[in-house]
Amino acid sequence: MGKKGFPLFSVVMPAFNAANTIRRSVGSLKDQTCSDWELVVCDDGSTDDTLNLLSILESSDSRIRVISRQSNSGSAFKPRKCAVEASSGQWIVELDADDTLSPDYLESARRIIESSDVDLVISRMETMDGDCVTCSLPSSEVPLEPTSGRKLVKYTIDSWAIPLLLICRRDVVLSAYEEGEEGSSVFADELFSRRILVHSQSVAFSRGIYAYRFNPDSVTNSVGVARFSFLQSDRSLLEWIRSEFGTASEEYRLGCRRLFGGVCGAFLLLRKVSSSTVRQECRDMIAEAWRHPLFREARRQTHGILKSISFLGPIALQAALYVKDCKKG
Helix, strand or coil: CCCCCCCCCCEEEEEEECCCHHHHHHHHHHHCCCCEEEEEEEEEEECHHHHHHHHHHHCCCEEEEEEEEECCCCCHHHHHHHHHHHHHCCEEEEEECCCCCCCCCHHHHHHHHHHHCEEEEEEEEEEEEECCEEECCCCCCCCCCCCCCHHHHHHHCCCCCCCCCCEEEEEHHHHHHHHHHCCCCCCHHHHHHHHHHHHHCCCEEEEEHHHHHHHHCCCCCCCCHHHHHHHHHHHHHHHHHHHHHHHCCCCHHHHHHHHHHHHHHHHHCCCCCCCHHHHHHHHHHHHHHHHCHHHHHHHHHHCCCCHHHHCHHHHHHHHHHHHHHHCCC
């Protein structure tokens, strides 16, 4: 149980133009077998019927509170942080406005919390495309015994082998916020998620399932200028890894591979940008990433034919990637 007068779990939800999905998401929370929760929703300047629907949900359940921002922030990071700051529970639980939780999600976490001294609980995540599960995490390479969050960071760098959808002690989340401001990039959660891991001394794994709904129209999945902000995000991540783990670490090697691969991937992504004006802006972002000292450092740490071709310049690398992609297709 939570402390007297306060819930055990504060579920925080950023929402932007989520009128088509938010009832389902909140419904999955109301269906939980554990009822010791509050929901704090921060509307991020929605222009559809989201706020009206939230008002109805708020009036129907005293555990639901709604706050709103006047203008859209461009990512889920700031509205989620606003929700955290307005919450009162001992544990912070993330739930996006288009995703759902299995009925035992909170109960599975509660049993772990009450039986062991943990800072972070990692659930299972299933990526849904319609009714089909296209991906399930943690992947088989991740050991599921209790461990420190620091040891898990390496499973998030080259690719996400673990889901980091917070079920985390409130004080750990606040400590991670205090460590740095992540900005307004759509990838702002990337570095913050790793901060959470490093701040978590003890991590356990839960059987509860978080259903992530793939949305091709979301900012992180649509191809525009915002999508290319991952180039800056990857540089920030590598700088953080270098400071936190050192240049001799496996984490740093993986971070270098991620950054080099990201710049290569940006050339292919550029082909999907239809507007010539937007394409030029994205091309400028790639050029900035190419000239950055961290790209040269990342290239030194990687191996393979693309590394060799990259020394001939960005045009040669772009051509090689195009040929490689055509052969794959």
